Amino acid sequence: MDLQKNLYKYANLVINKALQIKKDDFLLINGQVENKDFICILAEEAFKAGAKDVKIKYSDENFTKLRYKYASKETLSNVENYIIDEYDSYIEKGAKVLSLVGGDPNILSEIDSDKIIASGTARSKALKNFNANLMKNSNSWCVIGAAVKSWAKVVFPDLDENEALNKLWELILYTCRIDNNDPIENWDKHIVNLKKNSEFLNREQFDYFVIKNDRGTDLKIGMPENYIFTGASEDNLRSEEFIANMPTEEVFSAPHKDRVDGIVYNTKALNLNGVIVDDFFLKFKDGKVIDYDAKVGYGALDNLLKSYENADRLGEIAFVPYDSPISNTNILFYNTLFDENASCHIALGKAYPSSIKNGENMSDEELSKNGINDSLTHVDFMIGDGSTEIIGVKKDSSTIQIFKDGNFVI
Numbered sequence: 001m002d003l004q005k006n007l008y009k010y011a012n013l014v015i016n017k018a019l020q021i022k023k024d025d026f027l028l029i030n031g032q033v034e035n036k037d038f039i040c041i042l043a044e045e046a047f048k049a050g051a052k053d054v055k056i057k058y059s060d061e062n063f064t065k066l067r068y069k070y071a072s073k074e075t076l077s078n079v080e081n082y083i084i085d086e087y088d089s090y091i092e093k094g095a096k097v098l099s100l101v102g103g104d105p106n107i108l109s110e111i112d113s114d115k116i117i118a119s120g121t122a123r124s125k126a127l128k129n130f131n132a133n134l135m136k137n138s139n140s141w142c143v144i145g146a147a148v149k150s151w152a153k154v155v156f157p158d159l160d161e162n163e164a165l166n167k168l169w170e171l172i173l174y175t176c177r178i179d180n181n182d183p184i185e186n187w188d189k190h191i192v193n194l195k196k197n198s199e200f201l202n203r204e205q206f207d208y209f210v211i212k213n214d215r216g217t218d219l220k221i222g223m224p225e226n227y228i229f230t231g232a233s234e235d236n237l238r239s240e241e242f243i244a245n246m247p248t249e250e251v252f253s254a255p256h257k258d259r260v261d262g263i264v265y266n267t268k269a270l271n272l273n274g275v276i277v278d279d280f281f282l283k284f285k286d287g288k289v290i291d292y293d294a295k296v297g298y299g300a301l302d303n304l305l306k307s308y309e310n311a312d313r314l315g316e317i318a319f320v321p322y323d324s325p326i327s328n329t330n331i332l333f334y335n336t337l338f339d340e341n342a343s344c345h346i347a348l349g350k351a352y353p354s355s356i357k358n359g360e361n362m363s364d365e366e367l368s369k370n371g372i373n374d375s376l377t378h379v380d381f382m383i384g385d386g387s388t389e390i391i392g393v394k395k396d397s398s399t400i401q402i403f404k405d406g407n408f409v410i
Contacts, residue, residue, distance in 0.1 A: 006173050013183040015045040018142040018243040019096045023050035026093050031100030033058040035146045061103045068111045076119040079126035087130040097141040104150035105334035108274025116273050117307040124376035136353040136360045140242035145172045145337055154334055175247040175326045194231030198251040200410050201229040206392035214387035215265040221317055222259025224371035226357035229253040249341040252318035254355035256371035258287040260314050268339045268382035275300040287313050310375040316347035322386045322406030336380050344384025349375035
């Protein structure tokens with residue numbers, strides 16, 4: 001594999017298909033400094049596509065760890081006004097936002113969880129306008145994977161650092177459908193297939209879904225009136241198409257925040273703010289988590305549920321076939337972008353307003369009245385496997401099987 005050649009193909013795909021950068025667009029790129037060479041390739045592709053300007057915001061996971069370790073909780077809880085103004089300006093100028101994810105999934109495992117929660121809460125509150133606008137698709141946005149050495153060594157502990165890094169890049173490119181064919185043509189076909197599933201679910205307007213598997217999950221998820229499932233591509237409020245996640249294998253919507261009952265077990269480890277949480281369950285009644293436990297990372301799960309308002313209710317339900325490129329690698333990525341696209345998943349916290357008809361134009365109060373959850377956090381975790389069965393139940397009590405043995409049967 002010619003990695004450099006394929007990184008250019010990847011960048012071209014992201015800029016021209018996922019974000020569809022055009023003349024005079026403004027692009028904001030967030031990513032780790034270790035990926036500076038790839039980020040420059042992305043910026044170059046954006047300028048070639050006509051972008052008026054590109055802003056790059058670098059981060060470094062090792063510095064982030066140092067700051068959490070040595071800075072006080074009070075310092076970490078302070079977000080300067082100039083940062084808020086900067087991010088609000090990106091919304092005002094219609095910036096398209098590209099975020100590169102990938103890092104050591106255990107980087108913050110030894111950090112005081114109270115500091116992590118305090119920092120996350122403060123930043124979520126300060127940037128609420130920015131995040132809310134992205135979640136209602138005011139601006140186009142996209143999240144993609146980018147390999148770094150620390151992440152690669154966790155995924156491939158038996159390989160040396162460089163071999164692990166190259167292997168991880170190879171898998172990222174594979175799951176993003178970068179091959180000898182035209183990647184954009186590959187994605188055009190993929191989008192058509194995903195939209196067939198979302199169109200069926202939207203047409204049927206199920207009252208609720210029942211999800212079961214051999215792990216012990218037995219969950220009833222009620223849906224709001226006029227829900228919308230979305231698959232692969234969406235439109236921003238200027239009717240410009242974009243792909244929010246790359247890779248993506250899901251069709252997703254929002255459950256009714258008060259109509260979730262039963263028990264659910266995770267099927268893949270969750271990387272929660274640099275802490276691994278695994279072998280856990282959540283029990284729901286009337287939409288709210290009433291019991292939970294985790295054999296690995298209990299403290300992080302406990303903090304999530306207790307520290308963010310409405311983090312104990314669901315904001316997303318996503319259907320992902322077990323037989324899909326990411327799942328078929330049989331590799332645990334320890335990264336939600338990839339692991340959630342290998343498995344059906346649900347999310348605690350905030351729902352996307354676009355998951356209900358006309359939701360982008362509703363106030364927070366109207367969204368809540370229609371069953372759409374609001375929170376300062378949104379955490380996906382994986383619940384699907386090869387035994388997953390999903391039944392859709394309509395208001396007249398008729399049923400349609402959606403999943404059998406982990407895959408769509410509609």
